[in-house]
Amino acid sequence: HSRKALASELAATAVGEVLARFLRAACMFCCWSVSEPPLAPGRWRRRSLTSGPRLVYRPEPLDLHLGMFLPTLLNQATPEQMDRFFTPAWNLQIIGTYAQTEMGHGTHLRGLETTATFDPATQEFVLNSPTISSIKWWPGGLGKTSNHAIVLAQLHTQGNCHGLHAFIVPIRDMDTHVPLPGIVVGDIGPKFGFSEVDNGFLKLENVRIPLDNMLMKYAKVEPDGTYVKPPSAKLTYGTMVFIRSMIVGQSALALAKSCTIAIRYSAVRHQSELKPGEPEPQILNFQTQQHKLFPVLATAYAFTFVGQYMKQTYNRISGDIHAGDYSGLPELHALSAGLKAFTTWAANGAIEVCRMSCGGHGYSRSSALPDIYVEFTPTCTYEGENTVMMLQTARYLLKSYSQARGGQQLQGSVSYLSRLQPQPVSAGVPPLNIQDLASLVQVYQLRAANLVELAATSIQQELQLRRSQEDAWNSSAIDLVRASDAHCHYVVVKLFADKLRQVEDPAVTSVLSTLALLYSLHGIASNSGDFLKAGLLSVPQALQVSAHIKELLIQLRPNAVALVDAFDLNDKRLNSVLGRYDGNVYEHLFEWARHSPLNASEVHESFHKYLKPLRSKL
């Protein structure tokens, strides 16, 4: 049970080493690199204002100050507001949070109820939480830590409502930290995870703030109450799209961590018997264990490349937008929404597969897997609930489909919808070669086209029954989500294949090809009904897919530990006894247990406090 045992796992070729270099060179997210900047974590975090919350280490009460409050000022404050708020915030005199979500309103922003009504007499906004459901709910650091909040509220002036705008609201005294008049603020109570963070509530009762506390870089209210619109409504997309793109990388990181832990532990753990009388084998030698973990490993690689692509695409389109070209925004918006949902759902399930593949010890917090799960799972909900995200992507797909039907040439990820028109998607398909990645990319593309077409047909049928456009949409929502899912799946397979073409080292090409094939074939096996129904796969081919997956598991087995080592997540970062680099699991499990808080005394106080009195009563 030592690194020696794990080292014997490493393939003769130093694939792990080369892969690690490859991944590093490929410009990962700043948070994901073995050569982190040589700064104390605190200082480093304060420097990486744009990296969004929760990318590094554990959640903290200052996450929203650093990840949302300061960046929002940077993006939306006037120069005067930067002077007044940014510098004190940088020095932690002002501690801020970002208060958007309300108790009764989340993803659907137009439903938010908090009001900010301009009073020209005093040149102030009056902020109110008119109902219980309008109480701000969930913002991190709001409960106990922050003395300011950027509050999203419906702006009312001159008798009109102009929709959501952002206001800087002082909530606690800067010196005493006591809540200010009209402010009811506190912690929302224990959660699944995030125990370190005081997610809070905020009820506003006629709270007055000066006119120039509205963030006015774009929209403005003039002293007489005249409202001036922002130059483009699309600018507000920016942060949202950025964070969704970043979340794709977080999915990859969560998967990389989880499968590093589970695969290393599965090489250390011996259990059951394959042959009577022989020693218990490593559990990684069981086909069922490989079938749980290797597809997760392949997905971790796939999402890593998708995360890189999203970052590059975001930067490219961001540059275009700054140059006044908004044409790439709808595609980026649709892609980031869909891939955020697709990757977080997949990762969410896979983390738990990894945890349960570690048997009982996966349930111990010493494995780190429970913490990875509770810290990751909110990504399925925040920054846009996943089903809503899938439906947003579906809206883009359906629009593109209808444009393609109208003869338009489409660009970007949906271009396949043009190429396939007007003949039905399954017509004239070249025969599938299940060992050829290009052929698999095509079959995923055809499946996506088929499911987009099915969703469009469903809407058409509903409309023919004289349903309204909206009812037809809702009655086809299952199909629409499925179409988005298939589109995202195609994008992931395609990006994995594209990435392979950039690899030069033949050993790396070989092992990454195996992973890409496994990712693609596992997806086909898990959704074989779609492919069979669309005529993209024959029954004998479906059986070949299953057989070939077994072959790929055997091929990957010798490289499995090298492939997780290549993620280069050091022990401090992983914080997992089961996933230790040296493989010395059992001794450290015992060591870890001895530090359990309950072991501080040999005889726990509960014996005197409860057990003895209970006994005497019997």
Add this chain to the structure above:
Amino acid sequence: HSRKALASELAATAVGEVLARFLRAACMFCCWSVSEPPLAPGRWRRRSLTSGPRLVYRPEPLDLHLGMFLPTLLNQATPEQMDRFFTPAWNLQIIGTYAQTEMGHGTHLRGLETTATFDPATQEFVLNSPTISSIKWWPGGLGKTSNHAIVLAQLHTQGNCHGLHAFIVPIRDMDTHVPLPGIVVGDIGPKFGFSEVDNGFLKLENVRIPLDNMLMKYAKVEPDGTYVKPPSAKLTYGTMVFIRSMIVGQSALALAKSCTIAIRYSAVRHQSELKPGEPEPQILNFQTQQHKLFPVLATAYAFTFVGQYMKQTYNRISGDIHAGDYSGLPELHALSAGLKAFTTWAANGAIEVCRMSCGGHGYSRSSALPDIYVEFTPTCTYEGENTVMMLQTARYLLKSYSQARGGQQLQGSVSYLSRLQPQPVSAGVPPLNIQDLASLVQVYQLRAANLVELAATSIQQELQLRRSQEDAWNSSAIDLVRASDAHCHYVVVKLFADKLRQVEDPAVTSVLSTLALLYSLHGIASNSGDFLKAGLLSVPQALQVSAHIKELLIQLRPNAVALVDAFDLNDKRLNSVLGRYDGNVYEHLFEWARHSPLNASEVHESFHKYLKPLRSKL
């Protein structure tokens, strides 16, 4: 947002009321009844020794004392041992636990390393943990609460090892509670859930116990060291099979709780818009939300009936065994192993679907869903890891298949394997009627037969490649698990259909039929590849299945709240703000939050302790 709103959800027919009576009358597990015995929980628990651990309320340190230590004495102690141990244990002088699992060994019992060596000179057993991996690990209440443990150890006497036997080992002083000499005992540290329980470790260093501390109702060691075998090895199956059967009922209960919470909340929560300008609809009106929750609801009903069946079957076969007839045991063993895995995996995933369907609030512990999950998810691992359980069932299926091929008439749940021989399973199948439950039962049966056949073929092919029997088994493990899964799925669908025939009230029949159809068709849609590949479903039928599922969601919508009300889980039992019977969610969410421990003071100590000093350093 009150019960009035929820009441408007109840269907015109009092289906909920009638269903509740039906479920109550159907003899649920003792823990699942609105009319619990009028005893204080503590006393009631002590009375239900045979109901197993963790069926009621929250986990507790005494769970294993009540659920394992006392029952094991009842089953395996001699009359003399009953006098010496049972009465003091009943009075909590002795507090015991059941120490089987070791740090390095779980499901594979033969791998356990702890030794008990008989020393005839002193008439004592000497117990040892020879390695780190042999340290007892996980038993509830072992860390700090228990002063005795039933220790499972390899019995050595007269130079021979006779396998695992149970020994009563005092571990702490009965008065002072200090660990005894040679005993290293403590808590194993924080876990995903079960914070209330001191799961513990136990290292034995030459611990001596008297000869008559071995549980000797069946196997015996005589004073000279002669070993006397138990009359039947099969007797040790009993408890395991019992607990696995009970876990099926726990799956049903966890699902019933989760979908009660999620469905009530989805009727209270308004979000997004279906039509511009109209008020935000109840989220339960979104097709995607129905598609998440109604199949879970159907599964909760299905597993309830399977749980009832397992309880009855256990009692019947248990009676046979006491009468000396062991013929039903292999079938019961296979069924309980497979259904334990099938239902816990399904429930595990579905609890999280319910939690995430509640948006952000599902992540709050006020929803109760995080606690339901962390308390339920260990069932996938304990009492036999699920994949291992599926493979045990597969062994029975393959044996039965080969018997059927040999012309034997099979009995019980596998009898279909005889009827279908010797022609291939898909030959001569009557056409599928997707609206007819009997036809669906048959198609599930045929799918199971097909997948058992595929697994058998895979093993055959491996053997032809001159692989050993064991390697052939391992190389077919994916197929074997899939075959077991399909067999269990068939059993569940069949039991649901059987149950329907017992219903007399036509309104109940109608709504339960809708649920049974939804359960069956949803399973076909989710596994459509299997049915298509086996030729049991045509492509047009597959499309009809999807369309009919949408119809069933619409049919169930008006009855959804009534159907969860019928589970009759009162508010105290549910302990969920989101799932309140009165639907008054938001006010109570605010009320609940105000009691958060962090809100005990307006200015939290962290301000003085950390934030102010941090500020002054900048």
